[in-house]
Amino acid sequence: MKRAALLLVALLTAAFALIACGSDTDSSTVTTTPADDTGNAEAVMIVIKDFAFEIPDSVGPGTTVTVRNDDQVEHSVTARDDTFDVEVEAGETVTFTAPEESGTYDIYCTYHQR
Ligand SMILES: [Cu+2]
Numbered sequence: 001m002k003r004a005a006l007l008l009v010a011l012l013t014a015a016f017a018l019i020a021c022g023s024d025t026d027s028s029t030v031t032t033t034p035a036d037d038t039g040n041a042e043a044v045m046i047v048i049k050d051f052a053f054e055i056p057d058s059v060g061p062g063t064t065v066t067v068r069n070d071d072q073v074e075h076s077v078t079a080r081d082d083t084f085d086v087e088v089e090a091g092e093t094v095t096f097t098a099p100e101e102s103g104t105y106d107i108y109c110t111y112h113q114r
Pocket residue numbers: 021022051074075076109110111112
């Protein structure tokens with residue numbers, strides 16, 4: 001099964017993730033750091049391009065995450081445990097709030113999952 005994971009943890013670990021949306025790339029993870037020190041929320045963006053998710057190094061729990069779909073077809077960013085389910089039409093940008101619970105969230109695209 002092809003999976004991707006959005007990992008929310010209270011650690012800062014840099015690991016650029018490029019994960020597939022319906023292609024043959026294996027799972028990746030994203031780690032998070034709380035945004036409680038400065039109050040300056042950094043722009044957190046997931047870009048979907050060429051049927052792949054580009055996920056930021058870290059996602060703080062509760063962070064507003066922007067999802068931009070650069071493809072010509074609709075995609076989604078969906079947690080397997082249904083914690084979140086964000087649909088993004090072709091060329092559109094949407095936002096959602098990352099879960100407050102730190103942890104690993106397996107994500108996939110509902111339109112192109114295997
Ligand atoms: Cu898709």
